[in-house]
Amino acid sequence: MFVRHLLRFPRAGIRPHLNLPLGRTVSTMRCGVSCNSGAAEVQVIGMVKKNQNKNPELGDVCSLAVKSTVPGSETKVKRKEVVRGILCMSRKTKRRRDGSHIRGYRNAFLLIDKEHRPIGSKALLPVCKEIKK
Secondary structure (H helix, E strand, O other): OHHHHHHHOOOOOEOOOOOOEOOOOOOOOEEEEOEOOOEEEEEEEEEOOOOOOOOOOOOOEEEEEEEEEOOOOOOOOOOOOEEEEEEEEOOOOEEOOOOOEEOOOOOEEEEEOOOOOEOOOOEOOOOOHHHHO
16 A cells, blocks of 8 residues: 555655654664764764754754774774764755755764864864854
C-alpha cells in the first residue's frame, strides 16, 4: 500500500523506514563535522538548551558523541568523547525574516567547548549569519 502511494506521489517527503520528514536532524542521528578538530562523524545525544520541538534547528547547541575520527592525524577530540556542537548546516529548510530560505546539502556540526569557543582552528564549511551572532 505504501509503495503504491510512493508510485503515485514520489516526492511525498516521508522516509518509509523512519516515518519522518526529510532533512530533519533526529536525536541519535549521525552527522558530519564542519571543523578541523579531528572528528569525522558525531551522533546527537541531546539538546543543551531545550527549544519548542525535540529536534535541533540551525544554531542550536547539542551534546554530541564522537563516533569516528580522521585517521592518521593528531586529533583534538577522541572517539567516544562527549562534546558540544552547534548545528551550522541543516537539510531542513529554514526561513529567514527577510523572506529568503536557507538549506544545506547535509547536516553538519561545528564543535565547541563549554565557553562556546570552537575546538578546531577553522570551519571547513560555510557558516550562516544566524550562527555568527
